[in-house]
Amino acid sequence: MTTRPCTMHVVGAGLAGLAAAVRLAAEGRDVRLYEAAPHAGGRCRSYFDAELGCRIDNGNHLLLAGNHRTRDYLDQIGALDTLEGPFDAVFPFIDAESGCRWSLRPNRGLFPWWISSAKRRVPGTRAADYLAVLALRRSHSSATVVEALDREARAFRCLWEPLAVAALNTSAEHASARLFWRVLAETLGRGGTACRPLVPCQGLSETFIDPALAHLQAQGAEIRFGARLRALRFALDHVTELVFDTGSVALGRDDRLVLAVPATVAARLVPTLTVPDIYSPIVNAHFRCAVPPCSPYFIGMVGGTAEWIFRKQMGLSVTVSAADKIVDLSAEELRGLLWRDAALAYRVPADPVPPARIVKERRATFLASPAQLLRRPPITTRWRNLLLAGDYVDTGLPAAIEGAIASGIMAAARATEAAGAPVASHPQRSNAWNRRQSDSVPVHE
Numbered sequence: 001m002t003t004r005p006c007t008m009h010v011v012g013a014g015l016a017g018l019a020a021a022v023r024l025a026a027e028g029r030d031v032r033l034y035e036a037a038p039h040a041g042g043r044c045r046s047y048f049d050a051e052l053g054c055r056i057d058n059g060n061h062l063l064l065a066g067n068h069r070t071r072d073y074l075d076q077i078g079a080l081d082t083l084e085g086p087f088d089a090v091f092p093f094i095d096a097e098s099g100c101r102w103s104l105r106p107n108r109g110l111f112p113w114w115i116s117s118a119k120r121r122v123p124g125t126r127a128a129d130y131l132a133v134l135a136l137r138r139s140h141s142s143a144t145v146v147e148a149l150d151r152e153a154r155a156f157r158c159l160w161e162p163l164a165v166a167a168l169n170t171s172a173e174h175a176s177a178r179l180f181w182r183v184l185a186e187t188l189g190r191g192g193t194a195c196r197p198l199v200p201c202q203g204l205s206e207t208f209i210d211p212a213l214a215h216l217q218a219q220g221a222e223i224r225f226g227a228r229l230r231a232l233r234f235a236l237d238h239v240t241e242l243v244f245d246t247g248s249v250a251l252g253r254d255d256r257l258v259l260a261v262p263a264t265v266a267a268r269l270v271p272t273l274t275v276p277d278i279y280s281p282i283v284n285a286h287f288r289c290a291v292p293p294c295s296p297y298f299i300g301m302v303g304g305t306a307e308w309i310f311r312k313q314m315g316l317s318v319t320v321s322a323a324d325k326i327v328d329l330s331a332e333e334l335r336g337l338l339w340r341d342a343a344l345a346y347r348v349p350a351d352p353v354p355p356a357r358i359v360k361e362r363r364a365t366f367l368a369s370p371a372q373l374l375r376r377p378p379i380t381t382r383w384r385n386l387l388l389a390g391d392y393v394d395t396g397l398p399a400a401i402e403g404a405i406a407s408g409i410m411a412a413a414r415a416t417e418a419a420g421a422p423v424a425s426h427p428q429r430s431n432a433w434n435r436r437q438s439d440s441v442p443v444h445e
């Protein structure tokens, strides 16, 4: 089959855009990646914080070994070995009210015998409390997590609720029961091996972003930073032109466009596009302090303000998802509240409170409520050369790393389906490699 040469334009260098670009470049496509910011990574990146005097991540990101699309992506960019975590699936927890500590330890293998072992489950729960979660699978598409599960049960407070809030960045009152089921089916449902928690050894950028840019560069992809897409021009059934601040790019007949910008931006650029329109905040507090080196990678907390506390190279880092209740508190108030919980969890002195950076991501992800899920658009559009990617598109997965990467891979697959086979491996071009490391941050207090 002879095919015309065509260019794959990818706009947005967050995880969705990077995953699309990496997939397209791997197929020998001519790839151009445009990013508005002077750096890649979007909502998943690291930067140098001048006040703290160290690099921090915009937010703590936890992966599970069962996130296979993410692992494939990391494998492709040669960054799989930049993740670390416990050898087995172990989730240490503390109850901030009682001080009680326990570790959830799902066993390897598909048969979940761990639920019948008191040493592996939440203290004070029974095996039946875990089987009750099957109600999520049978729930109506409009049901929320609290409607499907018994919120009075200890397993709800100490396990299902913290997991739902962390995975969906949505309170159990609002979160879709079906979507939570999907998360559990892909992780706990696949046994302990799929639940092994993984975190970047250094930072988000060192794992997810920098190796992808280097890989794309090596593949001859052209990467343009500071390229903000202002408008798209349309003909009857296709996009004809990309209008950037700096000039326009006409699309060739067989070119494809993967639009991998956040939902709000996509809705401005694409007429009549429906997207989720309610967002849920995440608050992170990064404390520069000394931490015993052999302490756990992270600890989950119930009954406190903090939800997950991570041990980092720079100290301790606290995450609060679905953080509506605290997002308007001042940075000083948050510093005190969250340090009290972090110190308790890691058994370090509560006084003095160490220097901290509070990062509020008010639009961290869309609210994973049943109603908002109905607003997720498909990857394909009515324009034959325009594909959508991003954690908001309808992948059936939550707005998270795995979902963003899945969307990019799916968009790339649809883009190439229509374009046919690549012409030939294109020669290494001189790369518009104007990558700048920026220390600017999204939202700071």
Ligand SMILES: Cc1cc2nc3c(=O)[nH]c(=O)nc-3n(C[C@H](O)[C@H](O)[C@H](O)COP(=O)(O)OP(=O)(O)OC[C@H]3O[C@@H](n4cnc5c(N)ncnc54)[C@H](O)[C@@H]3O)c2cc1C
Binding pocket: 011, 012, 013, 014, 015, 016, 017, 034, 035, 036, 037, 040, 041, 042, 043, 044, 058, 059, 060, 061, 062, 063, 227, 228, 229, 230, 260, 261, 262, 265, 282, 283, 284, 361, 363, 364, 365, 389, 390, 391, 392, 399, 400, 401, 402, 404
């Ligand atoms: C604080 C925080 C904590 C999180 N924790 C986790 C976690 O523990 N586990 C997990 O799996 N997920 C987590 N997530 C979610 C995860 O980070 C996101 O789902 C994912 O990064 C979204 O990627 P994306 O490519 O869809 O969007 P984005 O990262 O938003 O990327 C979009 C890109 O498009 C660019 N852009 C915007 N407008 C334009 C334009 N006009 N022209 C050109 N470019 C443009 C942006 O600059 C950006 O680089 C967290 C998110 C946050 C904010």
